[in-house]
Amino acid sequence: MARQVGVSQAAVSYAYNRPEKVSAEQRERIFAVAEELGYAGPNPAGRALRTGKVGALGLVLTDSLSYAFHDPGAASLMRGISEVGELAQVALTLLPAPLATVPEAAADTSLALVDGFLIYALPDAHPMVNLVLKRGLPVVAIDGPQLPGHSFVGIDDHSAARSAAEHLLTLGHRDVGILASRLSADGRTGEVSAARISRAKDRVLKARVRGYLEPFGEALRAAPAVYEAGGFDYEKSRAAAEALLDARHVTAVLAATDVMALAVLDAARDRGIRVPEQLSVIGFDDIPAAAAADLTTIRQSQVAKGAHAARLLLEAVSAPAQAATVTLPTDLVVRGSTAPPPPN
Amino acid sequence: MARQVGVSQAAVSYAYNRPEKVSAEQRERIFAVAEELGYAGPNPAGRALRTGKVGALGLVLTDSLSYAFHDPGAASLMRGISEVGELAQVALTLLPAPLATVPEAAADTSLALVDGFLIYALPDAHPMVNLVLKRGLPVVAIDGPQLPGHSFVGIDDHSAARSAAEHLLTLGHRDVGILASRLSADGRTGEVSAARISRAKDRVLKARVRGYLEPFGEALRAAPAVYEAGGFDYEKSRAAAEALLDARHVTAVLAATDVMALAVLDAARDRGIRVPEQLSVIGFDDIPAAAAADLTTIRQSQVAKGAHAARLLLEAVSAPAQAATVTLPTDLVVRGSTAPPPPN
DNA sequence: CTGTTAGCGCATTCAC
DNA sequence: GTGAATGCGCTAACAG
Numbered sequence: 001m002a003r004q005v006g007v008s009q010a011a012v013s014y015a016y017n018r019p020e021k022v023s024a025e026q027r028e029r030i031f032a033v034a035e036e037l038g039y040a041g042p043n044p045a046g047r048a049l050r051t052g053k054v055g056a057l058g059l060v061l062t063d064s065l066s067y068a069f070h071d072p073g074a075a076s077l078m079r080g081i082s083e084v085g086e087l088a089q090v091a092l093t094l095l096p097a098p099l100a101t102v103p104e105a106a107a108d109t110s111l112a113l114v115d116g117f118l119i120y121a122l123p124d125a126h127p128m129v130n131l132v133l134k135r136g137l138p139v140v141a142i143d144g145p146q147l148p149g150h151s152f153v154g155i156d157d158h159s160a161a162r163s164a165a166e167h168l169l170t171l172g173h174r175d176v177g178i179l180a181s182r183l184s185a186d187g188r189t190g191e192v193s194a195a196r197i198s199r200a201k202d203r204v205l206k207a208r209v210r211g212y213l214e215p216f217g218e219a220l221r222a223a224p225a226v227y228e229a230g231g232f233d234y235e236k237s238r239a240a241a242e243a244l245l246d247a248r249h250v251t252a253v254l255a256a257t258d259v260m261a262l263a264v265l266d267a268a269r270d271r272g273i274r275v276p277e278q279l280s281v282i283g284f285d286d287i288p289a290a291a292a293a294d295l296t297t298i299r300q301s302q303v304a305k306g307a308h309a310a311r312l313l314l315e316a317v318s319a320p321a322q323a324a325t326v327t328l329p330t331d332l333v334v335r336g337s338t339a340p341p342p343p344n
Numbered sequence: 345m346a347r348q349v350g351v352s353q354a355a356v357s358y359a360y361n362r363p364e365k366v367s368a369e370q371r372e373r374i375f376a377v378a379e380e381l382g383y384a385g386p387n388p389a390g391r392a393l394r395t396g397k398v399g400a401l402g403l404v405l406t407d408s409l410s411y412a413f414h415d416p417g418a419a420s421l422m423r424g425i426s427e428v429g430e431l432a433q434v435a436l437t438l439l440p441a442p443l444a445t446v447p448e449a450a451a452d453t454s455l456a457l458v459d460g461f462l463i464y465a466l467p468d469a470h471p472m473v474n475l476v477l478k479r480g481l482p483v484v485a486i487d488g489p490q491l492p493g494h495s496f497v498g499i500d501d502h503s504a505a506r507s508a509a510e511h512l513l514t515l516g517h518r519d520v521g522i523l524a525s526r527l528s529a530d531g532r533t534g535e536v537s538a539a540r541i542s543r544a545k546d547r548v549l550k551a552r553v554r555g556y557l558e559p560f561g562e563a564l565r566a567a568p569a570v571y572e573a574g575g576f577d578y579e580k581s582r583a584a585a586e587a588l589l590d591a592r593h594v595t596a597v598l599a600a601t602d603v604m605a606l607a608v609l610d611a612a613r614d615r616g617i618r619v620p621e622q623l624s625v626i627g628f629d630d631i632p633a634a635a636a637a638d639l640t641t642i643r644q645s646q647v648a649k650g651a652h653a654a655r656l657l658l659e660a661v662s663a664p665a666q667a668a669t670v671t672l673p674t675d676l677v678v679r680g681s682t683a684p685p686p687p688n
Numbered sequence: 689c690t691g692t693t694a695g696c697g698c699a700t701t702c703a704c
Numbered sequence: 705g706t707g708a709a710t711g712c713g714c715t716a717a718c719a720g
Contacts, residue, residue, distance in 0.1 A: 011706060013699055023705070040478040044457045045398070046697030048389040049712050054457060056437060065426035065436060075413060082409035082438075091456055092409060093400060093437040094426075112435055113388045113398060113457045134384040355690065357715055367689070390713030393696050 016042050048113060056091040057313060058114035062122055065096040072287040073302050077120060080306025086314050097128035116317045118142060118309055123201035138316035140309045144203040153309040153326045157204050160298045160330040161211025164282045167332060168252045169215050171340045177250040178212050178226040179240055179260045181205055189230040190243060205256055208284060212254040237263035245271060251341035258283035258290045258297055265293060276339035286333055294336035304328055360386050392457060400435040401657060402458035406466055409440040415576060416631040417646050421464060424650025430658050441472035460661045462486060462653055467545035482660035484653045488547040497653040497670045501548050504642045504674040505555025508626045511676060512596045513559050515684045521594040522556050522570045523584055523604045525549055533574040534587060549600055552628060556598045581607035589615060595623060595685035602627035602634045602641055609637060620683035630677055638680035648672055
């Protein structure tokens, strides 16, 4: 306790926080002694306990932390978050939300010292969601899950996906495959039943797959093949793409994400299938790599999502605010990976 | 206080943290009451105050937070950090270190609740460094500054840069330009004097520039032109590249970073200067885009740096450890952006 | 195994 | 203006 040693007692608190409530001279003396003693100023933990404010926002991310730095969408999202001006004064705490959360680990992570939570793309019933909710702090969910009574920022995945499917339909495609990432965390891959889609835990993926399916009522020659990759990464996507292309004859593939679509492109090239002449491919997200690959896709702005969400959370933290739902626009960006199906 | 209401008092702490020290029945009752009262379990702030542990690591980044998500190097670094296994249990707190830190803001940020600091590429006398040091927590610096008594992870920027310059010399270049990012935070741009280089605040940049200069003793036709961009981003780099190319006749440019080198490439293309026939360009870092642009550069692994640093810090946090200095290897990667100078 | 007590460092109220 | 006293919520140590 610096207070004992040097000059006075808890007036040192004023010296740091309320300069006007203490004489300049006193202040000087206090700082001098602090310097001498190597006192670093108010301890954050004590302050946090007393004031209830921490000065940090939490960002809860699926899977491991490293996921966030591999996924282009997450990267853009964080860029958007970081662009919110007020955040210059606030720290951003990255909270990993492992899929298989053992209770202890959950408790561990739940000690996160933050003033509010940003949740990004967690499956609907993820244990971390409950932990976060229990804390009673402001919460803004991005993409999912949609929590009653809490703010939400996202897009209309269903309509956006439908518009992509309609684009294929208009071009004349009748044999279509759909590539899904991870409908449930049970590690299943391969062809997917309608029931499994209904039970999907990931609202974004579910909406996209349903949107992709919707326009193909009677129009298809056969029910569209929906294949599940079991994950979001390129490797799993590539394997699923190969499985789909090898098992089914399709003239077009609707992928749940751009990363998956790029995997389809590569798998097709590998097999000598020409895009778009023999196979049309559509992605979702419009990540930077999509333009480079000339991929038709649905554009959404992760940066805008992040910025909106961060702003909402900052507001809610500083003053109790009503829950808001922000739906950002999307665009079908037609590039060179889609064309009418081959005549045959 | 849930304790007052329900069953007993501070034994509820045991219920959460030491299941074996309390009867199962008692535990049940406590959890039931907690549920009823909406008690979220131990409050992180109280726990942090009591135990002195927070469960989070701080990463201090230059400029605004958004810098981190624009700079490819920082992104890779974070990926490396996040790949350290134990970090799955720990949160990562991103701490922005604004260049012009007003005292109040500094105090604000200094309330970061973390168990240790990772410092990435801060200028030598940045105010944030002192704030961090004062806290007395474990610190690992990445790239800079090199703090006596604290761990450090980096590369030998000087030798690596020298090897790049030697490569140019061997090819026969005698008119060389050097592109520096930001030697001091005073916003100056354009041609740089030797004195300004000596005063440089950024140890990495200083080492690189000096390494670039070193091999050109008597060999040059004129003293190498060193141009400063005033920042790290593409726009500033592009402007500096244009200034250099327009003002000086050089057959080669050594850029302080790949981002800057890519800007040189673009500026050259714009002017109809063919690379490598008329102009050789060398970058530094080997970011992913460097390979795509066929840029000769010095490879270093940001991912490895991040991983090493995170591991060192984690160790230091769990048990007092001695300061370590890790120097990671680099490689000159010769690609298509370098060739002998034109005959003339 | 259970209950009691004390103090982590702070910001704040109240007296002076 | 300044000094003393209080409690934020928790955990560790001890006493029962």
